[in-house]
Amino acid sequence: MASVPTSNYPSRVARACRVALVCGGLLAAAGCTSGCTSVNSAMLPQARTPGELLVTAEALTEPYESRGVLQITRKGPILFGFADIVGTDLAAAVAELGPEIRSRDADALVNMRVEQTQYSPFRRIVAIFHFFIPLPSEVTITGELVRRSPPAPRATDVPAALTPKPEGGT
Amino acid sequence: MRPLHLLALGALGVASLGCNAVVSGGALSNSPPQGRALYLSTGGSPKKYRTIGFVQVRGYGVQLAGVADVGYANLDATIKGALAEEAVKLGGHGVINIEFLDENPSTDAERAEAAMRTVNNFVNGKAKIEQKDRYVTVTGEVIEFKE
Numbered sequence: 001m002a003s004v005p006t007s008n009y010p011s012r013v014a015r016a017c018r019v020a021l022v023c024g025g026l027l028a029a030a031g032c033t034s035g036c037t038s039v040n041s042a043m044l045p046q047a048r049t050p051g052e053l054l055v056t057a058e059a060l061t062e063p064y065e066s067r068g069v070l071q072i073t074r075k076g077p078i079l080f081g082f083a084d085i086v087g088t089d090l091a092a093a094v095a096e097l098g099p100e101i102r103s104r105d106a107d108a109l110v111n112m113r114v115e116q117t118q119y120s121p122f123r124r125i126v127a128i129f130h131f132f133i134p135l136p137s138e139v140t141i142t143g144e145l146v147r148r149s150p151p152a153p154r155a156t157d158v159p160a161a162l163t164p165k166p167e168g169g170t
Numbered sequence: 171m172r173p174l175h176l177l178a179l180g181a182l183g184v185a186s187l188g189c190n191a192v193v194s195g196g197a198l199s200n201s202p203p204q205g206r207a208l209y210l211s212t213g214g215s216p217k218k219y220r221t222i223g224f225v226q227v228r229g230y231g232v233q234l235a236g237v238a239d240v241g242y243a244n245l246d247a248t249i250k251g252a253l254a255e256e257a258v259k260l261g262g263h264g265v266i267n268i269e270f271l272d273e274n275p276s277t278d279a280e281r282a283e284a285a286m287r288t289v290n291n292f293v294n295g296k297a298k299i300e301q302k303d304r305y306v307t308v309t310g311e312v313i314e315f316k317e
Contacts, residue, residue: 059213063202069195069212069245073275076189086189096190104194111212113269142270144198144212 038118042090045098051148054108055097060146067106067145072096077134078119081127088137090116097141106145115140191275195245199264208254209264209315219313222262227252229306233276235299236284243304245270253308262312273305 045053074093076086086092093114101109116139119127127135198210209215229248231241242248249268257265276284284300291298 059211060201063200065200066197066211068197069249069270071193071245071270071272071275073191073193073272073277074189075191075277088189093190096192100192100194115271140271145194 036120036122038120040090040116040118042094044094051107053098053101054110054148055094055101055112055143056108056110057112058110060108060110060148063149064108064110064146065149067104067147069142070100070104070109070145071140071142072100073138073140075136075138078124078127078137079134080131081119081124081135084137088117088139090114090139093139093141101145104145106147108146108148109143110146112141112143189277189279191272191277191280193245193272193275195249195270198249198268203264208257208262209266209313210249210254210268210310211264211266212268213266215264215266215313215315218316219264219266220316222260222312222314224309224311225253225256225260225265226307226309227256229308231304231306233281233284233302233304235288236276236281236302239304241304243272243306245272245306245308248306248308253310257310257312260312261314263315264313265310266313268308268310270306270308273307274302276302 044055046056072093074086074088074096076084076088078084078088097109101107117135117137119135119137124135127133198212199207201211201213202216203209227248229242229244229252231239231243233239242252249270253265253268284302288298288300291300
């Protein structure tokens, strides 16, 4: 009995269509359920005593000595939409600040400005499917390095040994 | 050493380096200001003032082979150079609220990659040095002290 040659072309097309529909449905569902806002935050050192580290976006009202300007940039790829392998978020950049401030003999970074690449959750989910194209990401912090002047010593700060003794005291 | 080995070695070196770039410039003015030098600050003015105008400077430069920077794409040349000169031309006593941005600083990995590419070019008989355009933008408010 002679066999009839058959082609599996229609079934492959149908399977590809089904896969495309499922992926499209997943993307649509992800788009509907995820918000369009991406949030990134970091805690900053807020010491108010000269000598301790201070990072602020405002200007100082107290006397200071300028130690220069500083820019820290971290950049790298985000893999699969979420894997930030080198750390290009605010927290990673802020972590770099301490050693840089200390290395310039400063104790504060003032008038800080931040720029960061942000991707919406939807864009990140799309990147999971486009895993072969990593998302470029970058965070930049700029500011002025200053050294705050130490406050004038108060009476209570003077060591007892250096305090003048009252005349005729016992 | 074959070029392929050189590239592989370079890639290994690049992978082991960090992805951060640190750019810094010299000191600006102290607060309170001393002397009659042009007052430069990323913050506000320590005295009463009148605004004369605003200045934006974009310094352009080229980085060669990841190691040599040529031109004016650095913070000192733009803030203490072009920006200060322009403020003096306008008759200002200072520039406040200075904002600066090195638009495309190179990380250690990028510098190493450019150097390796340049070496690889020469090994392959091509006299080509890797170049990268560099830009630094600085803006500021030019002021005149009232006192």
